[in-house]
Amino acid sequence: EVQLVESGGGLVKPGGSLRLSCAASGFNFTNAWMRWVRQAPGKGLEWVGHIKSKNDGGTTDYAASMKGRFTISRDDLKNTLYLQMSSLETEDTAVYYCTCGTYSPFDYWGQGTLVTVSS
Amino acid sequence: SYELTQPPSVSVSLGQMARITCSGETLPKKFAYWYQQKPGHFPVLVIYKDIERPSGIPERFSGSTSGTTVTLTISGVQAEDEADYYCLSKDSSDTWVFGGGTRLTVL
Numbered sequence: 001e002v003q004l005v006e007s008g009g010g011l012v013k014p015g016g017s018l019r020l021s022c023a024a025s026g027f028n029f030t031n032a033w034m035r036w037v038r039q040a041p042g043k044g045l046e047w048v049g050h051i052k053s054k055n056d057g058g059t060t061d062y063a064a065s066m067k068g069r070f071t072i073s074r075d076d077l078k079n080t081l082y083l084q085m086s087s088l089e090t091e092d093t094a095v096y097y098c099t100c101g102t103y104s105p106f107d108y109w110g111q112g113t114l115v116t117v118s119s
Numbered sequence: 120s121y122e123l124t125q126p127p128s129v130s131v132s133l134g135q136m137a138r139i140t141c142s143g144e145t146l147p148k149k150f151a152y153w154y155q156q157k158p159g160h161f162p163v164l165v166i167y168k169d170i171e172r173p174s175g176i177p178e179r180f181s182g183s184t185s186g187t188t189v190t191l192t193i194s195g196v197q198a199e200d201e202a203d204y205y206c207l208s209k210d211s212s213d214t215w216v217f218g219g220g221t222r223l224t225v226l
Contacts, residue, residue: 035215044203044205044217044218044219044220045154045156045162045205045207045217045220046217047214047215047216047217061214063214064120064214097161101164103164103167103168103171103173104152104164104167104168104207105152105207105215106152106154106162106164106207107164107173109161109162110161111161112161
């Protein structure tokens with residue numbers, strides 16, 4: 001059974017940094033393209049970015065509003081995905097989900113971790 | 120920036136048919152996906168590649184496409200189908216974009 005468990009969320013001041021983690025199990029993490037999606041309170045879904053498998057180059061891509069501030073990385077030995085966020089803004093307040101998929105890019109989701117950016 | 124346009128809300132009576140549309144200029148060239156999200160839960164895929172239904176999704180869920188519009192149809196709506204529905208596709212740069220979401224209310 002695919003399991004994705006996010007952690008690392010919390011309260012951070014504007015301009016601050018935070019690193020989220022996603023522990024994956026139940027599938028071949030090494031070969032998976034992994035993605036982050038976020039959802040602001042009461043709002044819709046927003047793709048954050050992805051990281052390809054190392055076999056496919058291991059490259060990353062990000063939504064325009066996050067480019068330069070967010071960095072996605074992975075540790076295939078630990079089956080763990082990361083999202084390093086810096087220069088956080090109040091608009092970054094959201095539940096952050098770790099996702100992956102086969103039928104679609106977002107078949108499997110974690111429970112999400114809440115990031116609150118506030119002074 | 121590229122947008123996928125959905126109606127904010129759709130209401131339908133129990134047992135009737137619900138149609139939720141999603142419009143975007145790249146939809147003739149890019150696959151669309153549909154996700155259902157109930158309050159407090161993560162989204163669930165209900166349609167992939169425009170018209171395909173994942174295993175475990177009831178047959179009353181179907182997808183269709185016509186030009187720049189894709190449609191999620193729920194035939195014989197059940198009370199448990201009340202949820203937010205999001206379409207997903209790619210823009211011309213192959214970046215994933217979600218629609219704004221449609222709140223389906225079952226009367």
